[in-house]
Amino acid sequence: MKNTLYKALHESSSILKEYFQKDFLIESKDIVSNLVTEVDKRSEAKIIEIIRNEFPDHNILSEEIGALNAASDVKWIIDPIDGTINYAHGIPICCISIGVEVAGEIVMGGIYNPFGNELFFAEKGNGAFLNEKKIQVSGESSLAKSLLVTGFPYNTSTNPNKPAEVFTAIVNKDIPVRRLGSAALDICWTACGRFDGFWEYNLNAWDVAAGYIILTEAGGIVTDFNGGKYSVYNKEILASNGKIHNDILEVIKSVK
DSSP: OHHHHHHHHHHHHHHHHHHTTSOOOEEESSSTTSEEEHHHHHHHHHHHHHHHHHOTTSEEEETTTEEEOOSOSEEEEEEEEESHHHHHTTOOOOEEEEEEEETTEEEEEEEEETTTTEEEEEETTSOEEETTEEEOOOOOOOGGGOOEEEOOOTTTTTOTTOHHHHHHHHHTTTOOEEOOSOHHHHHHHHHTTSOSEEEEESOOHHHHHHHHHHHHHTTOEEEOTTSOOOOTTSSEEEEEOSSSHHHHHHHHHHHO
16 A cells, blocks of 8 residues: 555646646635635545455545545545645645555554655554655644644634634743644645644545644644543644643643
8 A cells, every 4th residue: 555655646636746836716605715726636646546446345535526435445635735824825835645444443644745755654553754854743842842833723713612712822931933834745844743732623634634644653742632541633733742742731731
């Protein structure tokens, strides 16, 4: 499956590069700021074509087309462009994300940003890699010295988890926080030690499946906002190097 995953990442990335900073169709989904482009759809079609050619009986869950169910315990979880708003505005902080789930467990994931030429990959039990070099989370143990990253849901103003208030609580502790616009890359950059922690609300499985296995294989920890067991089908995620995890949880809980 690894070869198929790599092929899908590279061939779909050619589509992203072909259309980048050019004119293409952009539409809104449920709200005006939730975008989908014709490039998302072309990338998705290419990925699904490659997977189906190799594994016609596997299940697929993809952002734009939804679930394509088959008689298999293997599921490919696909985000054809994570960071669509960035891509639509010509900002090269975006990627293709593909995770593989077997019998309910994420066992493999690949995330590729073709504009930075960074390919993250992990397979359960075998570690995590960036461009074939092994990566690990940071060793920072002080929240005050940490660099964090987050994102905001499209319904920030009405979200019951109070994302703006959590963000404010953290920055009011003079902790630097970045907002890049791609959850998959946020998780990968935490996995390789650029960030020390990441949290976000209202994510979907395709946003996090590949990142989850990459970060955990790099030595990180992922939970929900209560510190409980995480599933990629959760809507909330806290991912960190593990050393500052409880400190971030305390801030989140204090606001909730």
